[in-house]
Amino acid sequence: MDDLFSNFDLYLKAFGVTVALFAVSGVVSLLLGALLASLRVGPVAVLARAVSVYVTLVRNTPLLMIFIFMAVAGPRLGYTFKSIEDLSVGDWSVSAFFFRSCVALSLYTSAFVCEAFRSGINAVPLGQAEAARAIGLTFAGSMRQVILPQALRATVPPLVSVQIALLKNTSVAAVFGMAEATFRMKFFSNRNADDRILVFLAFGVGYVVLVEIVSFAGARLERRWAVAR
Amino acid sequence: MTASVLFDAPGPRTRARHRIYSVLGVVALLGLVGAVAWRFQDRGQFAYDLWEPFITPEYVQALAEGLLDTLQMAALSIVFAVVFGVAFGIGKLSEHAWVRWPCWLVVEFFRAVPVLLMMYFVYFAYGVGDGGIGAYWSVVIALTVYNGAVLAEIFRAGINAVPRGQAEAAYAIGMRKSQVMNLVLLPQAVKIMLPSIISQCVVALKDTSLGFAIGAPGLTFVGQQIYGEFQNQVQAAVVVTAIYVAVNLVLTAIATWVQRKYVGEKKLVVPMIGAAAEDRGILPAP
Numbered sequence: 001m002d003d004l005f006s007n008f009d010l011y012l013k014a015f016g017v018t019v020a021l022f023a024v025s026g027v028v029s030l031l032l033g034a035l036l037a038s039l040r041v042g043p044v045a046v047l048a049r050a051v052s053v054y055v056t057l058v059r060n061t062p063l064l065m066i067f068i069f070m071a072v073a074g075p076r077l078g079y080t081f082k083s084i085e086d087l088s089v090g091d092w093s094v095s096a097f098f099f100r101s102c103v104a105l106s107l108y109t110s111a112f113v114c115e116a117f118r119s120g121i122n123a124v125p126l127g128q129a130e131a132a133r134a135i136g137l138t139f140a141g142s143m144r145q146v147i148l149p150q151a152l153r154a155t156v157p158p159l160v161s162v163q164i165a166l167l168k169n170t171s172v173a174a175v176f177g178m179a180e181a182t183f184r185m186k187f188f189s190n191r192n193a194d195d196r197i198l199v200f201l202a203f204g205v206g207y208v209v210l211v212e213i214v215s216f217a218g219a220r221l222e223r224r225w226a227v228a229r
Numbered sequence: 230m231t232a233s234v235l236f237d238a239p240g241p242r243t244r245a246r247h248r249i250y251s252v253l254g255v256v257a258l259l260g261l262v263g264a265v266a267w268r269f270q271d272r273g274q275f276a277y278d279l280w281e282p283f284i285t286p287e288y289v290q291a292l293a294e295g296l297l298d299t300l301q302m303a304a305l306s307i308v309f310a311v312v313f314g315v316a317f318g319i320g321k322l323s324e325h326a327w328v329r330w331p332c333w334l335v336v337e338f339f340r341a342v343p344v345l346l347m348m349y350f351v352y353f354a355y356g357v358g359d360g361g362i363g364a365y366w367s368v369v370i371a372l373t374v375y376n377g378a379v380l381a382e383i384f385r386a387g388i389n390a391v392p393r394g395q396a397e398a399a400y401a402i403g404m405r406k407s408q409v410m411n412l413v414l415l416p417q418a419v420k421i422m423l424p425s426i427i428s429q430c431v432v433a434l435k436d437t438s439l440g441f442a443i444g445a446p447g448l449t450f451v452g453q454q455i456y457g458e459f460q461n462q463v464q465a466a467v468v469v470t471a472i473y474v475a476v477n478l479v480l481t482a483i484a485t486w487v488q489r490k491y492v493g494e495k496k497l498v499v500p501m502i503g504a505a506a507e508d509r510g511i512l513p514a515p
């Protein structure tokens with residue numbers, strides 16, 4: 001255990017990478033998922049069908065296989081994402097590993113985000129739309145004042161649980177060379193064979209704390225937005 | 230076409246506009262497929278000998294054995310997870326605080342910890358070396374505790390979903406606590422929970438692929454061996470993914486059928502990690 005305490009910066013840095021993976025893929029998956037959901041519920045049947053196929057495929061594929069597509073199969077097709085390392089903003093540059101992991105996590109999570117949005121929209125009763133049109137609201141007005149506020153509120157709980165799952169799924173990046181928390185747990189576990197349980201608990205508690213933070217934030221958001229029905 | 234909450238029934242002009250969008254959409258999709266196909270062609274990934282292993286009997290058999298291992302691991306872990314889930318789900322409902330709190334702690338901890346972290350821990354602490362339990366059982370144990378913790382929440386929610394009057398009536402006719410649980414609450418709860426349990430099978434099946442990280446047998450592992458031998462990474466990934474998707478679709482179809490046959494429209498509300506029990510519901514965890 002002394003090893004872990006004397007190298008505590010590695011522990012923090014590892015969770016830093018986990019949080020970075022989570023934050024980037026979280027935002028990208030929300031945006032991509034919102035775009036997919038708008039096509040999924042939109043009036044153009046072809047696009048709705050295409051998104052539904054994408055969502056079904058991705059939801060039933062193990063995340064590990066998506067990582068294999070990105071990290072193992074991708075290079076065979078010439079997608080190495082190496083060029084991303086040439087881009088740098090000031091001192092910041094992104095490693096191909098990080099970029100690839102974020103792409104895999106975002107592609108995977110966006111399918112679940114899409115479903116969360118769709119279930120939120122489905123939770124709005126049809127009568128609400130009919131009543132909005134009946135009192136003379138325009139399309140934009142009924143969207144902005146009646147339908148989307150209700151749909152977004154119903155979307156928060158499933159979205160939060162999707163994001164929590166994403167936070168835990170960042171661990172899969174450890175298999176493909178990201179030095180994040182799960183990778184470090186393995187590292188410390190192999191260096192401190194006598195303290196394996198403590199090392200595991202230390203990293204497990206780190207994840208629990210992160211999950212509780214996301215969960216708490218979600219609960220706050222939901223409570224703030226809550227309306228009497 | 231069914232009425233949508235978002236859009237009115239389209240008029241002639243809107244329909245014409247939608248036709249244009251449809252054409253544009255089809256062009257974009259074909260462009261996407263074409264670009265991928267062109268990339269395959271460009272890199273010679275359509276070459277017959279790269280795909281040949283997947284129609285060669287011995288490799289098909291290896292894949293089938295890998296699939297069997299995967300299904301076995303998923304099935305074993307779900308069976309154990311149901312036992313774990315019943316024990317801790319009922320434990321969380323206990324009237325005694327000294328039973329309830331430890332159960333709550335265990336369930337919350339294992340729901341929040343990534344399966345892969347658990348898998349690495351079990352494997353490196355108990356799996357490797359002589360007398361170790363090996364990669365196969367490490368996967369099963371890691372999946373058991375994770376899915377067990379998720380199922381514990383599902384069981385608790387299922388038991389709570391049985392109308393209160395049922396338990397009150399059972400107590401009123403003089404049943405004891407264990408009788409109320411075993412004869413009245415559980416049989417009704419199981420019916421409500423069945424679809425959630427089957428969806429959890431999909432999650433377990435998908436997560437068995439993580440055994441790849443510790444060299445456990447299974448579909449992904451066989452795929453790795455095949456692409457290690459033939460250098461056909463793309464083809465192996467496509468075929469293995471297709472098998473996973475097919476099996477999961479079958480499981481999902483069964484879950485839908487069970488839901489329709491035994492449960493009807495009623496949805497089970499399972500609280501999120503770290504949240505107050507009563508005020509939230511989630512979809513099955515990804």
